[in-house]
Amino acid sequence: xxxxxxxLGGGPAGLAAAVEAKNAGAENVxxxxxxxxxxxxxxxxxxxxxxxxxxxxELTGPEYAERYIDQVIALNIPYLLNTMVLDLHDNGALKSIxxxxxxxxxxxxxxxxxxxxxxxxxxxxxxxGIPGYRPSGVFTAGTAQRFINMEGYLPGKEVVILGSGDIxxxxxxxxxxxxxxxxxxCELMPYSxxxxxxxxxxxxxxxxxxxxxxxxxxxHGKDRLxxxxxxxxxxxxxxIPKTEExxxxxxxxxxxxxxxxxxxxxxAGIVIDNRTNGAIVGELRQTSMPGxxxxxxxxxxxxxxxxxxxxxxxxxxxxxxYINGDLASEITFTTSNGDGIGYVVPQQVAIKNVADKVTxxxxxxxxxxxxxxxxxxxxxxxxxxxxxxxxPAEMINFNITKDVLAQYPAGEIRFVVEEAR
Amino acid sequence: xxxxxxxxxxxxxxxxxxxxxxxxGAYDVTGHTCKRGPQYAINEMTNPTRxxxxxxxxxxxxxxxxxxxxxxxxxxGQIFDAMAIINQVVVEAPIKTxxxxxxxxxxxxxxxxxxxxxDKN
Numbered sequence: 001x002x003x004x005x006x007x008l009g010g011g012p013a014g015l016a017a018a019v020e021a022k023n024a025g026a027e028n029v030x031x032x033x034x035x036x037x038x039x040x041x042x043x044x045x046x047x048x049x050x051x052x053x054x055x056x057x058e059l060t061g062p063e064y065a066e067r068y069i070d071q072v073i074a075l076n077i078p079y080l081l082n083t084m085v086l087d088l089h090d091n092g093a094l095k096s097i098x099x100x101x102x103x104x105x106x107x108x109x110x111x112x113x114x115x116x117x118x119x120x121x122x123x124x125x126x127x128x129g130i131p132g133y134r135p136s137g138v139f140t141a142g143t144a145q146r147f148i149n150m151e152g153y154l155p156g157k158e159v160v161i162l163g164s165g166d167i168x169x170x171x172x173x174x175x176x177x178x179x180x181x182x183x184x185x186c187e188l189m190p191y192s193x194x195x196x197x198x199x200x201x202x203x204x205x206x207x208x209x210x211x212x213x214x215x216x217x218x219x220h221g222k223d224r225l226x227x228x229x230x231x232x233x234x235x236x237x238x239x240i241p242k243t244e245e246x247x248x249x250x251x252x253x254x255x256x257x258x259x260x261x262x263x264x265x266x267x268a269g270i271v272i273d274n275r276t277n278g279a280i281v282g283e284l285r286q287t288s289m290p291g292x293x294x295x296x297x298x299x300x301x302x303x304x305x306x307x308x309x310x311x312x313x314x315x316x317x318x319x320x321x322y323i324n325g326d327l328a329s330e331i332t333f334t335t336s337n338g339d340g341i342g343y344v345v346p347q348q349v350a351i352k353n354v355a356d357k358v359t360x361x362x363x364x365x366x367x368x369x370x371x372x373x374x375x376x377x378x379x380x381x382x383x384x385x386x387x388x389x390x391x392p393a394e395m396i397n398f399n400i401t402k403d404v405l406a407q408y409p410a411g412e413i414r415f416v417v418e419e420a421r
Numbered sequence: 422x423x424x425x426x427x428x429x430x431x432x433x434x435x436x437x438x439x440x441x442x443x444x445x446g447a448y449d450v451t452g453h454t455c456k457r458g459p460q461y462a463i464n465e466m467t468n469p470t471r472x473x474x475x476x477x478x479x480x481x482x483x484x485x486x487x488x489x490x491x492x493x494x495x496x497x498g499q500i501f502d503a504m505a506i507i508n509q510v511v512v513e514a515p516i517k518t519x520x521x522x523x524x525x526x527x528x529x530x531x532x533x534x535x536x537x538x539x540d541k542n
Binding site for chain 2: 036037043046047048058060062063065066148149150151152177178195196197199200201204205387388389391394
């Protein structure tokens with residue numbers, strides 16, 4: 001059988017994309033998932049705070065996942081679990097997907113359209129190269145989260161956390177609730193990479209100190225972790241001599257960034273943006289390979305799952321438009337990140353595919369106060385986004401209407417942080 | 422006089438608020454940049470509450486832990502008392518989202534409910 005749409009990953013992006021593709025008219029949709037169940041990372045994110053935008057209520061991760069899993073089941077969308085996709089090939093009108101699972105062995109299937117929803121993975125201690133020993137007791141925050149929330153193991157009792165990403169903050173509270181003692185969260189930057197509400201409700205609530213401009217300079221312990229040396233850093237992120245301090249601990253959690261998981265994407269020859277580490281995508285999340293779409297954390301790391309679902313709806317629509325021959329390929333606009341902006345998604349816009357507006361997602365490079373984000377085409381200011389405070393941890397959603405964009409034949413939309421006029 | 426410093430979480434700005442009790446039940450809030458700030462500060466001062474998401478032991482399911490939460494926010498000061506009770510709970514699969522695993526937690530009139538469905542293995 002030739003599938004209409006095959007979705008690589010059954011996490012929040014894949015589930016929402018599958019539901020949208022089916023609702024938009026794709027008949028044969030298939031989800032491929034390497035884990036033993038659908039839901040992806042949401043299954044281990046048992047804390048609340050999900051769904052405020054999508055469902056107007058505060059859900060936990062598993063509850064948010066279940067809302068979509070229920071829809072997938074109600075729509076009779078088939079899925080394969082414990083299935084690892086190895087390769088994606090472009091054969092013109094059809095894509096072939098190579099995969100393995102225990103039941104079928106090596107399997108090749110064909111699809112008219114493919115949606116990439118592989119998500120992201122955590123940076124590890126190897127990736128940041130902390131000096132010292134390599135004892136047990138060093139975990140990424142997400143691994144510890146899975147151990148505690150799904151497997152029922154507490155990784156340790158005396159904890160230091162490096163990095164103030166949201167998972168690190170959430171785990172500081174989680175470990176405290178389960179009886180561990182979290183001594184400190186160290187953050188290299190002078191600001192946190194987590195959401196304000198997580199700093200307040202995960203650290204302040206439990207009197208856990210957040211040490212900004214601090215890093216770990218040595219890991220102690222040959223078999224089990226015995227402690228870490230922390231030190232202050234200057235504005236160039238260089239360690240300030242004589243500020244070292246030894247903290248005894250048996251557990252170190254790392255929350256030092258997420259990397260979109262794009263091995264399949266790269267091997268397929270799809271063009272990657274080195275700012276996002278995800279595929280370069282258009283307004284309906286089409287990639288450089290016709291018929292292949294991408295959405296969610298595999299494109300760029302989101303802070304709220306609600307926006308992952310929103311992006312997945314675009315990809316689902318795009319895939320169906322493509323199969324129906326209704327997807328315009330002529331690119332009218334490209335986007336670029338000017339002063340203060342780290343990246344912009346989508347990187348391309350084909351105006352013919354736009355219904356009423358384009359939502360541009362972006363992140364600032366540092367904290368800005370009393371500034372705005374301006375969008376320019378050439379010298380022309382076309383739109384302004386006002387935020388009282390711009391934080392790298394909070395993704396910006398910048399809507400530009402089709403009416404505004406349609407005034408320009410083509411060009412580059414440049415986003416910059418500037419003084420409010 | 423009671424005085425407290427806190428970070429507002431109503432929006433991402435994260436204003437640093439200071440709240441002081443002028444007289445019984447009358448509060449003075451400073452540091453906010455919108456009108457929602459004072460209300461947040463007063464709630465945090467007089468009756469801070471939180472939803473507690475955690476897990477309980479589950480038998481005969483695919484996983485050994487079932488995620489649960491308090492169906493409503495509970496007083497912040499009773500979080501660890503709540504955890505002591507929730508940590509003793511053992512349930513059997515199958516469980517559906519919303520099933521009550523602890524009724525009337527700490528006499529607060531608030532239940533602890535399952536946050537996912539887990540079938541029998």
